[in-house]
Amino acid sequence: MLKALIFDMDGTLVHSDPVHLQAFAEILKAEGVVIDDEIYRNSIIGHTNESIFATLLPHLTVAEHEEYADRKEAAFRRLAQDLEPMEGLLELLDWANGRGVEIALVTNAPILNATHMLDVLGVTERFSVKVTIGDVARGKPDPLPYLTALDRLGISAEEAIAFEDSPSGMKAAKGAGLFSFGLLTGLTAGEMRAVGADRTIPNFRDPALWEILERRIAA
Known part of the structure:
Protein backbone atom coordinates (compact mmCIF):
# COMPACT_ATOMS: atom_id res chain seq x y z
CA MET A 1 0.00 0.00 0.00
CA ALA A 80 13.75 33.27 -6.04
CA GLN A 81 10.95 35.28 -4.49
CA ASP A 82 7.98 34.82 -6.82
CA LEU A 83 8.08 31.17 -7.87
CA GLU A 84 4.86 29.18 -8.21
CA PRO A 85 4.29 25.49 -7.38
CA MET A 86 4.44 23.03 -10.27
CA GLU A 87 1.05 22.64 -11.95
CA GLY A 88 -1.10 20.24 -9.94
CA LEU A 89 1.28 20.05 -6.97
CA LEU A 90 -1.08 21.52 -4.37
CA GLU A 91 -3.88 19.22 -5.48
CA LEU A 92 -1.55 16.25 -5.17
CA LEU A 93 -0.46 17.28 -1.67
CA ASP A 94 -4.13 17.70 -0.66
CA TRP A 95 -4.88 14.23 -2.03
CA ALA A 96 -2.03 12.72 -0.03
CA ASN A 97 -3.01 14.54 3.14
CA GLY A 98 -6.59 13.35 2.84
CA ARG A 99 -5.47 9.72 2.62
CA GLY A 100 -2.82 9.70 5.32
CA VAL A 101 0.04 9.48 2.81
CA GLU A 102 3.27 11.04 4.14
CA ILE A 103 5.10 13.68 2.10
CA ALA A 104 8.90 13.89 2.07
CA LEU A 105 11.60 15.99 0.43
CA VAL A 106 14.93 14.67 -0.87
CA THR A 107 17.21 17.29 -2.40
CA ASN A 108 20.87 17.99 -3.10
CA ALA A 109 20.18 21.60 -2.11
CA PRO A 110 21.42 23.02 1.22
CA ILE A 111 18.96 23.43 4.08
CA LEU A 112 18.76 27.23 3.66
CA ASN A 113 17.60 26.82 0.07
CA ALA A 114 15.12 24.09 0.94
CA THR A 115 13.63 26.14 3.77
CA HIS A 116 13.42 29.24 1.56
CA MET A 117 11.82 27.39 -1.36
CA LEU A 118 9.22 25.57 0.73
CA ASP A 119 8.33 28.85 2.46
CA VAL A 120 7.98 30.69 -0.87
CA LEU A 121 5.73 27.92 -2.16
CA GLY A 122 3.73 27.88 1.08
CA VAL A 123 4.15 24.14 1.63
CA THR A 124 6.69 23.88 4.46
CA GLU A 125 4.31 22.22 6.92
CA ARG A 126 3.26 19.61 4.36
CA PHE A 127 6.60 17.80 4.51
CA SER A 128 7.04 15.48 7.47
CA VAL A 129 10.56 14.49 6.39
CA LYS A 130 13.18 16.70 4.73
CA VAL A 131 16.55 15.32 3.60
CA THR A 132 19.00 17.93 2.29
CA ILE A 133 22.64 17.67 1.24
CA GLY A 134 23.81 18.45 4.78
CA ASP A 135 22.03 15.37 6.15
CA VAL A 136 23.99 12.77 4.18
CA ALA A 137 27.58 11.82 3.48
CA ARG A 138 26.85 11.39 -0.22
CA GLY A 139 24.33 13.24 -2.38
CA LYS A 140 22.51 12.09 -5.49
CA PRO A 141 23.18 10.10 -7.70
CA ASP A 142 24.03 7.97 -4.69
CA PRO A 143 20.83 6.37 -3.31
CA LEU A 144 21.75 7.35 0.25
CA PRO A 145 19.48 10.46 0.39
CA TYR A 146 16.46 8.34 -0.57
CA LEU A 147 17.44 5.51 1.76
CA THR A 148 17.72 8.09 4.54
CA ALA A 149 14.22 9.40 3.81
CA LEU A 150 12.78 5.87 3.81
CA ASP A 151 14.46 5.18 7.13
CA ARG A 152 13.07 8.38 8.68
CA LEU A 153 9.61 7.56 7.33
CA GLY A 154 9.86 4.03 8.70
CA ILE A 155 8.75 2.42 5.44
CA SER A 156 10.12 0.25 2.64
CA ALA A 157 10.81 1.37 -0.92
CA GLU A 158 7.77 -0.58 -2.12
CA GLU A 159 5.54 1.68 -0.03
CA ALA A 160 6.64 4.97 -1.64
CA ILE A 161 6.72 6.78 -4.98
CA ALA A 162 9.46 9.23 -5.98
CA PHE A 163 9.34 12.28 -8.26
CA GLU A 164 12.51 13.48 -9.99
CA ASP A 165 13.55 15.62 -12.95
CA SER A 166 17.28 14.94 -13.40
CA PRO A 167 19.46 11.95 -14.34
CA SER A 168 21.32 12.00 -11.03
CA GLY A 169 18.09 12.21 -9.06
CA MET A 170 16.45 9.43 -11.01
CA LYS A 171 19.49 7.19 -10.57
CA ALA A 172 19.36 7.84 -6.82
CA ALA A 173 15.65 7.04 -6.57
CA LYS A 174 15.92 3.88 -8.64
CA GLY A 175 19.06 2.85 -6.76
CA ALA A 176 16.97 2.97 -3.58
CA GLY A 177 14.35 0.73 -5.20
CA LEU A 178 11.58 3.32 -5.66
CA PHE A 179 8.91 3.43 -8.33
CA SER A 180 9.71 6.82 -9.87
CA PHE A 181 8.03 9.44 -12.03
CA GLY A 182 10.22 11.66 -14.20
CA LEU A 183 9.07 15.28 -14.46
CA LEU A 184 9.73 16.68 -17.92
CA THR A 185 10.84 20.15 -16.87
CA GLY A 186 14.35 19.94 -18.29
CA LEU A 187 14.76 16.63 -20.11
CA THR A 188 12.79 14.69 -22.70
CA ALA A 189 10.73 11.61 -21.93
CA GLY A 190 13.32 9.49 -23.71
CA GLU A 191 16.14 10.94 -21.63
CA MET A 192 14.26 10.31 -18.40
CA ARG A 193 13.36 6.74 -19.36
CA ALA A 194 16.99 6.11 -20.30
CA VAL A 195 18.05 6.80 -16.71
CA GLY A 196 15.33 4.62 -15.21
CA ALA A 197 12.06 6.56 -14.94
CA ASP A 198 9.11 4.17 -14.66
CA ARG A 199 6.76 6.83 -16.06
CA THR A 200 7.20 10.39 -17.31
CA ILE A 201 4.78 13.27 -16.77
CA PRO A 202 4.82 16.98 -17.72
CA ASN A 203 3.20 17.99 -14.41
CA PHE A 204 1.13 16.63 -11.54
CA ARG A 205 -2.16 16.79 -13.41
CA ASP A 206 -1.23 14.05 -15.88
CA PRO A 207 -3.88 11.25 -15.91
CA ALA A 208 -1.12 8.60 -15.96
CA LEU A 209 -0.04 9.74 -12.50
CA TRP A 210 -3.53 9.66 -11.01
CA GLU A 211 -4.29 6.23 -12.43
CA ILE A 212 -1.27 4.79 -10.66
CA LEU A 213 -1.92 6.69 -7.42
CA GLU A 214 -5.50 5.44 -7.17
CA ARG A 215 -4.38 1.90 -7.91
CA ARG A 216 -1.61 2.00 -5.31
CA ILE A 217 -3.76 3.56 -2.58
CA ALA A 218 -6.35 0.81 -3.03
CA ALA A 219 -3.80 -2.01 -2.89
Whole structure:
Protein backbone atom coordinates (compact mmCIF):
# COMPACT_ATOMS: atom_id res chain seq x y z
CA MET A 1 0.00 0.00 0.00
CA LEU A 2 1.18 3.51 -0.76
CA LYS A 3 2.43 5.26 2.39
CA ALA A 4 4.59 8.14 1.13
CA LEU A 5 5.33 10.45 -1.78
CA ILE A 6 8.96 11.60 -1.95
CA PHE A 7 9.81 14.70 -3.97
CA ASP A 8 12.96 16.24 -5.34
CA MET A 9 12.77 20.03 -5.11
CA ASP A 10 14.23 22.05 -8.01
CA GLY A 11 12.53 21.19 -11.30
CA THR A 12 10.04 18.97 -9.48
CA LEU A 13 8.15 20.96 -6.86
CA VAL A 14 8.82 24.13 -8.82
CA HIS A 15 10.30 25.09 -12.18
CA SER A 16 13.25 26.91 -10.62
CA ASP A 17 15.96 26.05 -13.14
CA PRO A 18 15.86 29.46 -14.89
CA VAL A 19 16.54 31.17 -11.56
CA HIS A 20 19.41 28.80 -10.74
CA LEU A 21 20.90 29.48 -14.18
CA GLN A 22 20.65 33.22 -13.56
CA ALA A 23 22.34 32.88 -10.16
CA PHE A 24 25.20 30.78 -11.55
CA ALA A 25 25.68 33.22 -14.43
CA GLU A 26 25.75 36.18 -12.04
CA ILE A 27 28.41 34.85 -9.68
CA LEU A 28 30.60 33.16 -12.30
CA LYS A 29 30.77 36.16 -14.61
CA ALA A 30 33.85 37.46 -12.78
CA GLU A 31 35.64 34.19 -13.57
CA GLY A 32 34.84 34.51 -17.26
CA VAL A 33 32.56 31.46 -17.18
CA VAL A 34 29.48 31.80 -19.38
CA ILE A 35 26.49 29.72 -18.24
CA ASP A 36 24.12 28.83 -21.07
CA ASP A 37 21.39 26.20 -21.40
CA GLU A 38 23.78 23.53 -22.64
CA ILE A 39 26.24 23.96 -19.77
CA TYR A 40 23.36 24.06 -17.32
CA ARG A 41 21.89 20.81 -18.62
CA ASN A 42 25.21 18.96 -18.83
CA SER A 43 27.18 20.23 -15.85
CA ILE A 44 24.72 21.67 -13.33
CA ILE A 45 21.24 20.13 -13.30
CA GLY A 46 21.02 17.42 -10.66
CA HIS A 47 24.65 17.76 -9.54
CA THR A 48 25.96 18.73 -6.12
CA ASN A 49 27.64 22.11 -5.70
CA GLU A 50 30.88 20.28 -4.94
CA SER A 51 30.77 18.59 -8.35
CA ILE A 52 29.54 21.70 -10.20
CA PHE A 53 32.27 24.04 -9.04
CA ALA A 54 35.00 21.42 -9.38
CA THR A 55 33.94 21.10 -13.04
CA LEU A 56 33.46 24.79 -13.82
CA LEU A 57 36.34 26.18 -11.78
CA PRO A 58 38.98 23.41 -11.74
CA HIS A 59 41.82 25.89 -11.15
CA LEU A 60 40.45 26.94 -7.75
CA THR A 61 40.79 25.25 -4.38
CA VAL A 62 38.07 23.33 -2.57
CA ALA A 63 37.74 26.22 -0.09
CA GLU A 64 37.22 28.64 -2.98
CA HIS A 65 34.64 26.29 -4.51
CA GLU A 66 32.76 26.34 -1.20
CA GLU A 67 32.88 30.14 -1.11
CA TYR A 68 31.46 30.36 -4.63
CA ALA A 69 28.76 27.84 -3.74
CA ASP A 70 27.69 29.93 -0.75
CA ARG A 71 27.58 33.06 -2.91
CA LYS A 72 25.58 31.29 -5.61
CA GLU A 73 22.99 29.98 -3.14
CA ALA A 74 22.64 33.41 -1.55
CA ALA A 75 22.08 34.88 -5.03
CA PHE A 76 19.49 32.20 -5.77
CA ARG A 77 17.53 32.93 -2.58
CA ARG A 78 17.59 36.65 -3.39
CA LEU A 79 16.28 36.00 -6.90
CA ALA A 80 13.75 33.27 -6.04
CA GLN A 81 10.95 35.28 -4.49
CA ASP A 82 7.98 34.82 -6.82
CA LEU A 83 8.08 31.17 -7.87
CA GLU A 84 4.86 29.18 -8.21
CA PRO A 85 4.29 25.49 -7.38
CA MET A 86 4.44 23.03 -10.27
CA GLU A 87 1.05 22.64 -11.95
CA GLY A 88 -1.10 20.24 -9.94
CA LEU A 89 1.28 20.05 -6.97
CA LEU A 90 -1.08 21.52 -4.37
CA GLU A 91 -3.88 19.22 -5.48
CA LEU A 92 -1.55 16.25 -5.17
CA LEU A 93 -0.46 17.28 -1.67
CA ASP A 94 -4.13 17.70 -0.66
CA TRP A 95 -4.88 14.23 -2.03
CA ALA A 96 -2.03 12.72 -0.03
CA ASN A 97 -3.01 14.54 3.14
CA GLY A 98 -6.59 13.35 2.84
CA ARG A 99 -5.47 9.72 2.62
CA GLY A 100 -2.82 9.70 5.32
CA VAL A 101 0.04 9.48 2.81
CA GLU A 102 3.27 11.04 4.14
CA ILE A 103 5.10 13.68 2.10
CA ALA A 104 8.90 13.89 2.07
CA LEU A 105 11.60 15.99 0.43
CA VAL A 106 14.93 14.67 -0.87
CA THR A 107 17.21 17.29 -2.40
CA ASN A 108 20.87 17.99 -3.10
CA ALA A 109 20.18 21.60 -2.11
CA PRO A 110 21.42 23.02 1.22
CA ILE A 111 18.96 23.43 4.08
CA LEU A 112 18.76 27.23 3.66
CA ASN A 113 17.60 26.82 0.07
CA ALA A 114 15.12 24.09 0.94
CA THR A 115 13.63 26.14 3.77
CA HIS A 116 13.42 29.24 1.56
CA MET A 117 11.82 27.39 -1.36
CA LEU A 118 9.22 25.57 0.73
CA ASP A 119 8.33 28.85 2.46
CA VAL A 120 7.98 30.69 -0.87
CA LEU A 121 5.73 27.92 -2.16
CA GLY A 122 3.73 27.88 1.08
CA VAL A 123 4.15 24.14 1.63
CA THR A 124 6.69 23.88 4.46
CA GLU A 125 4.31 22.22 6.92
CA ARG A 126 3.26 19.61 4.36
CA PHE A 127 6.60 17.80 4.51
CA SER A 128 7.04 15.48 7.47
CA VAL A 129 10.56 14.49 6.39
CA LYS A 130 13.18 16.70 4.73
CA VAL A 131 16.55 15.32 3.60
CA THR A 132 19.00 17.93 2.29
CA ILE A 133 22.64 17.67 1.24
CA GLY A 134 23.81 18.45 4.78
CA ASP A 135 22.03 15.37 6.15
CA VAL A 136 23.99 12.77 4.18
CA ALA A 137 27.58 11.82 3.48
CA ARG A 138 26.85 11.39 -0.22
CA GLY A 139 24.33 13.24 -2.38
CA LYS A 140 22.51 12.09 -5.49
CA PRO A 141 23.18 10.10 -7.70
CA ASP A 142 24.03 7.97 -4.69
CA PRO A 143 20.83 6.37 -3.31
CA LEU A 144 21.75 7.35 0.25
CA PRO A 145 19.48 10.46 0.39
CA TYR A 146 16.46 8.34 -0.57
CA LEU A 147 17.44 5.51 1.76
CA THR A 148 17.72 8.09 4.54
CA ALA A 149 14.22 9.40 3.81
CA LEU A 150 12.78 5.87 3.81
CA ASP A 151 14.46 5.18 7.13
CA ARG A 152 13.07 8.38 8.68
CA LEU A 153 9.61 7.56 7.33
CA GLY A 154 9.86 4.03 8.70
CA ILE A 155 8.75 2.42 5.44
CA SER A 156 10.12 0.25 2.64
CA ALA A 157 10.81 1.37 -0.92
CA GLU A 158 7.77 -0.58 -2.12
CA GLU A 159 5.54 1.68 -0.03
CA ALA A 160 6.64 4.97 -1.64
CA ILE A 161 6.72 6.78 -4.98
CA ALA A 162 9.46 9.23 -5.98
CA PHE A 163 9.34 12.28 -8.26
CA GLU A 164 12.51 13.48 -9.99
CA ASP A 165 13.55 15.62 -12.95
CA SER A 166 17.28 14.94 -13.40
CA PRO A 167 19.46 11.95 -14.34
CA SER A 168 21.32 12.00 -11.03
CA GLY A 169 18.09 12.21 -9.06
CA MET A 170 16.45 9.43 -11.01
CA LYS A 171 19.49 7.19 -10.57
CA ALA A 172 19.36 7.84 -6.82
CA ALA A 173 15.65 7.04 -6.57
CA LYS A 174 15.92 3.88 -8.64
CA GLY A 175 19.06 2.85 -6.76
CA ALA A 176 16.97 2.97 -3.58
CA GLY A 177 14.35 0.73 -5.20
CA LEU A 178 11.58 3.32 -5.66
CA PHE A 179 8.91 3.43 -8.33
CA SER A 180 9.71 6.82 -9.87
CA PHE A 181 8.03 9.44 -12.03
CA GLY A 182 10.22 11.66 -14.20
CA LEU A 183 9.07 15.28 -14.46
CA LEU A 184 9.73 16.68 -17.92
CA THR A 185 10.84 20.15 -16.87
CA GLY A 186 14.35 19.94 -18.29
CA LEU A 187 14.76 16.63 -20.11
CA THR A 188 12.79 14.69 -22.70
CA ALA A 189 10.73 11.61 -21.93
CA GLY A 190 13.32 9.49 -23.71
CA GLU A 191 16.14 10.94 -21.63
CA MET A 192 14.26 10.31 -18.40
CA ARG A 193 13.36 6.74 -19.36
CA ALA A 194 16.99 6.11 -20.30
CA VAL A 195 18.05 6.80 -16.71
CA GLY A 196 15.33 4.62 -15.21
CA ALA A 197 12.06 6.56 -14.94
CA ASP A 198 9.11 4.17 -14.66
CA ARG A 199 6.76 6.83 -16.06
CA THR A 200 7.20 10.39 -17.31
CA ILE A 201 4.78 13.27 -16.77
CA PRO A 202 4.82 16.98 -17.72
CA ASN A 203 3.20 17.99 -14.41
CA PHE A 204 1.13 16.63 -11.54
CA ARG A 205 -2.16 16.79 -13.41
CA ASP A 206 -1.23 14.05 -15.88
CA PRO A 207 -3.88 11.25 -15.91
CA ALA A 208 -1.12 8.60 -15.96
CA LEU A 209 -0.04 9.74 -12.50
CA TRP A 210 -3.53 9.66 -11.01
CA GLU A 211 -4.29 6.23 -12.43
CA ILE A 212 -1.27 4.79 -10.66
CA LEU A 213 -1.92 6.69 -7.42
CA GLU A 214 -5.50 5.44 -7.17
CA ARG A 215 -4.38 1.90 -7.91
CA ARG A 216 -1.61 2.00 -5.31
CA ILE A 217 -3.76 3.56 -2.58
CA ALA A 218 -6.35 0.81 -3.03
CA ALA A 219 -3.80 -2.01 -2.89
